[in-house]
Amino acid sequence: MVNKSWMKILMVSVLITPTYFLAEQIGSSSDDLVKAAAYSPINEVNEVSNNPGMLRASVSPVDQQAFINEVVPYAQSTQEKYKVLSSITLAQAILESGWGKSQLAVQGNNLFGIKGKYLGQSVIMPTQEFVNGQMVTVNAEFRKYPTKAESITDHALLFVNGLSWSKDHYKKVVDAKDYIEAANELQKAGYATDPNYALKLIQVVESNNLAKYDVIYDKVTSQKTISERAAVTTTSGHTVWSKPYKVEGVGYVDTAGNYAGKVVDLVSTATTARGTYHQFKYAGKMTGWLDARAFTIYDKLEYDKSFVSRATVTSPVGNGIWSKPYNLEGRVSTGAGTTYANQEVKIEREAKTAHGVYYQFSTNGKVIGWMDKKAFTLHPYDSIISSKQVSLDGQITSDVGNAIWTKAYKLEGTTLVAPASTYRNKDVTINQEVQTQHGTYYRISINGKFIGWIDQKAITLYDKASYNKAVTFDANINKTSGHAVWTQPYRTIGTTLVSSASNYAGKDVQIIREAKTPKGVYYQFKSNNKVIGWMDQRAFLPYDKILTNIKIDKEATIENVTANSIWSHPYFSVGTKYIAGASAYQNKTVKLIREAKTAKGTYYQFSIDGKVIGWLDQKAFKFYNKLESDIVFKASGKITNVTGNAVWSKPYQLQGTTLVSAASVYQNKQVSILRKAKTDRSIYYQFSVNGKVIGWLDQKAFTNVK
Incomplete structure (x- = not known):
C-alpha cells in the first residue's frame, strides 16, 4: 500500500524543488560533475533539468500503479542486460518525472531530465538553473525519446559506463545486492548533494513495493511429467518459449499463433509465481513451453459401454450434440440439442469423462450423436417401434443371457416365462416380430403351442432353398477346413450333422444334386455309389468334362x-x-x-x-511343316513382294529353320533361283545373288521367274 503521508511530502517537494537527478550537483562548482549528468551513446557531455515542465497536480494511486506497470518491463529489460536494479530505476523515474506526469515526460518520454538530442530529436522546456550563483529560469533543449524504454536505457548506461574520468564511478551501484545498498552507493558516489537522497529513494521503493521487480527471473516451484492430448485454442498474448516464461535462460521459440487449432502432446508441466506452463510436442517433435491458458486439454474416457433405453430430450437448451462425448479428442459439433426438443429418442451408449456422463442417441434407426445425460429424461419401459406378421422357422441356439418373456422385453407389464436354456436347441415357429428400443423380438411356438417372446439373437433361423435340382458331374473334395457334411442343405429344416468334411478330404465323388439357400450353394454327393450327404460347394473342385x-x-x-x-x-x-x-x-x-x-x-x-x-x-x-519335295530348279527372277516375307536357312517352318534376314534387304534385286521345295504350307525358292547362296524365300515374293 502507498504511504499517503509520504506521498504528501513527496508532492510538496515536486512542486517547489528541482528534481534530484544532479539538481544539487549542477548548482556546485564542479565542471566534471556537470559532465557526469548522464552518459549517452550520442554525446558524453549532457546536462539535466531542474524539474522542467513539472505538472502541478496530485497523482492518484491508480495513475501511480499505471505508471509503474508501464515502465516495469523497460526497467527489468535493462536490469537483465546491464544489471541495474529495477527498483532503483523505477524510484528515480518516479522522483525525476513526477510519476511520468511532467511535460518533459509526456512530450519527450524523458524520465530523468537529460538535456541534448537523441537521434536528432529534442524538446524545448523552461528549467531553473544556477547562473553566476543565481537561480534563473531558462529555455533548454532536452532529449526526446521514441519511447520511455530509450530514456531508461540512457539512465542505465550512465551507471554502466561511469564518468569520462572514472569508468567505474558507479560500479558499486551496479554491483549492489539490493536497493538499499544501491541507493547508498549512489549517495556516496555524489549522484546528488541532498543528504537525504538515498533515504528518499529507499522510501519510494518501500512505499510502492518496488523491490519485487528486482526479481526478473521466475523460479520453477514445481515440475512434473504429464501425458495429455490438447488443442492450442487461445493464442492471443501467448508465445512459445524454450523454458517456462521468465525462467532464467528462457529464449523465444515461436509465436503461439502458428499452432492455433493444432492438436499437441503435453509432456511436462511447471509452475512459477507467474503461472502454469506446459511443455508440448507437435507432430512428434519437442516444440517448447506455452502458458497453460493457451491449451484446451482433452478429457480421457473413463468408460464407454452399451446402454439401451427409451428417452425424451427434455432439457436441450445449452447442450450441444457432438460426434464423441464432449471434450474428447476429435469430437466435432453435429448440431444443437434444441433440434430434438421434446422428441422421443433411443439411447444407444453411455460414456463418462471428467466433464460428466454422456449418452449417444438415435432416432428412426439413425445415430445422431452424443449429448450430456442431463438433456434427457429416461423412461422405465420400452415402446413398440414396429410390428409385423412373419412365417419363419428357427432353433434356439444362443440361450446365454437370453430369456423368454410374456411380451417383448422391457415393455410395460412384461414378466419372465423361463430362461432360454429351458428350450436350448429346440425348433420353433415364429409368427410375429416386433422392434423396441432394446432390439427385435420373436413370438415363438413349439409344436403349435405358444411359448412366449425371445430376442431374435437367441434364434438361428432356418434357410429356405430357392431351388433343389438333380445334376451330374464329378468332383474332388479339396477344401475341408470349416466345412461339414449334413443330411440336408446347411441350416434348412431337418438338417443334422453327418460327419466332418475332413473324412472325405482328397476323395473323388459324384455330385447328384444342387441346392441354393440364402447362405450359399450346396451339393449332395455320392462316394463309391453311396449317397453321403450335403456340403458347401466351396469344398469341391469339379472335374472338367x-x-x-x-x-x-x-x-x-x-x-x-x-x-x-x-x-x-x-x-x-x-x-x-x-x-x-x-x-x-x-x-x-x-x-x-x-x-x-x-x-x-x-x-x-x-x-x-x-x-x-x-x-x-x-x-x-x-508344330513344323512337312517337306513334300525338294528339287533342283534353275531359273531367274526378281524379288518384289517383300511385305510379310523373310529369308530363311531352310524352307519356312521346317525343323531346324533359322532366320537369315528380312526380305526387304533384297527388294527389287534380280536373283538366281537354285532349288524349289514344297511343304504342306507353301512353295519356297532357294536363291543366290552374284553367285552367293542367300537362303529360302516364299515363291510369292518373286516376279518374272524364267
Whole structure:
C-alpha cells in the first residue's frame, strides 16, 4: 500500500524543488560533475533539468500503479542486460518525472531530465538553473525519446559506463545486492548533494513495493511429467518459449499463433509465481513451453459401454450434440440439442469423462450423436417401434443371457416365462416380430403351442432353398477346413450333422444334386455309389468334362515347358494323375496320337518311339511343316513382294529353320533361283545373288521367274 503521508511530502517537494537527478550537483562548482549528468551513446557531455515542465497536480494511486506497470518491463529489460536494479530505476523515474506526469515526460518520454538530442530529436522546456550563483529560469533543449524504454536505457548506461574520468564511478551501484545498498552507493558516489537522497529513494521503493521487480527471473516451484492430448485454442498474448516464461535462460521459440487449432502432446508441466506452463510436442517433435491458458486439454474416457433405453430430450437448451462425448479428442459439433426438443429418442451408449456422463442417441434407426445425460429424461419401459406378421422357422441356439418373456422385453407389464436354456436347441415357429428400443423380438411356438417372446439373437433361423435340382458331374473334395457334411442343405429344416468334411478330404465323388439357400450353394454327393450327404460347394473342385477325344497322327516338338506338366488324362478330367514336368521332354520331337478338348483347353496325348507318355497342353507343342519335295530348279527372277516375307536357312517352318534376314534387304534385286521345295504350307525358292547362296524365300515374293 502507498504511504499517503509520504506521498504528501513527496508532492510538496515536486512542486517547489528541482528534481534530484544532479539538481544539487549542477548548482556546485564542479565542471566534471556537470559532465557526469548522464552518459549517452550520442554525446558524453549532457546536462539535466531542474524539474522542467513539472505538472502541478496530485497523482492518484491508480495513475501511480499505471505508471509503474508501464515502465516495469523497460526497467527489468535493462536490469537483465546491464544489471541495474529495477527498483532503483523505477524510484528515480518516479522522483525525476513526477510519476511520468511532467511535460518533459509526456512530450519527450524523458524520465530523468537529460538535456541534448537523441537521434536528432529534442524538446524545448523552461528549467531553473544556477547562473553566476543565481537561480534563473531558462529555455533548454532536452532529449526526446521514441519511447520511455530509450530514456531508461540512457539512465542505465550512465551507471554502466561511469564518468569520462572514472569508468567505474558507479560500479558499486551496479554491483549492489539490493536497493538499499544501491541507493547508498549512489549517495556516496555524489549522484546528488541532498543528504537525504538515498533515504528518499529507499522510501519510494518501500512505499510502492518496488523491490519485487528486482526479481526478473521466475523460479520453477514445481515440475512434473504429464501425458495429455490438447488443442492450442487461445493464442492471443501467448508465445512459445524454450523454458517456462521468465525462467532464467528462457529464449523465444515461436509465436503461439502458428499452432492455433493444432492438436499437441503435453509432456511436462511447471509452475512459477507467474503461472502454469506446459511443455508440448507437435507432430512428434519437442516444440517448447506455452502458458497453460493457451491449451484446451482433452478429457480421457473413463468408460464407454452399451446402454439401451427409451428417452425424451427434455432439457436441450445449452447442450450441444457432438460426434464423441464432449471434450474428447476429435469430437466435432453435429448440431444443437434444441433440434430434438421434446422428441422421443433411443439411447444407444453411455460414456463418462471428467466433464460428466454422456449418452449417444438415435432416432428412426439413425445415430445422431452424443449429448450430456442431463438433456434427457429416461423412461422405465420400452415402446413398440414396429410390428409385423412373419412365417419363419428357427432353433434356439444362443440361450446365454437370453430369456423368454410374456411380451417383448422391457415393455410395460412384461414378466419372465423361463430362461432360454429351458428350450436350448429346440425348433420353433415364429409368427410375429416386433422392434423396441432394446432390439427385435420373436413370438415363438413349439409344436403349435405358444411359448412366449425371445430376442431374435437367441434364434438361428432356418434357410429356405430357392431351388433343389438333380445334376451330374464329378468332383474332388479339396477344401475341408470349416466345412461339414449334413443330411440336408446347411441350416434348412431337418438338417443334422453327418460327419466332418475332413473324412472325405482328397476323395473323388459324384455330385447328384444342387441346392441354393440364402447362405450359399450346396451339393449332395455320392462316394463309391453311396449317397453321403450335403456340403458347401466351396469344398469341391469339379472335374472338367471331356467334350471331344479323337485319334490323330501328327509330329511336334515340345518347346514351351514353362508352367506345363504331363498328365495321365487330359488336365483336370476324372482320374487325372501327375506324370512329370514338361521340362523332362523339352525339345523332343514326339508323335501326337490323340486330341481332347475340355472347357479349359485342348490337350494332346503323345508317344516317343512307340511308347505312350501322357497328355500335355497344346500350348507346349511347336508344330513344323512337312517337306513334300525338294528339287533342283534353275531359273531367274526378281524379288518384289517383300511385305510379310523373310529369308530363311531352310524352307519356312521346317525343323531346324533359322532366320537369315528380312526380305526387304533384297527388294527389287534380280536373283538366281537354285532349288524349289514344297511343304504342306507353301512353295519356297532357294536363291543366290552374284553367285552367293542367300537362303529360302516364299515363291510369292518373286516376279518374272524364267
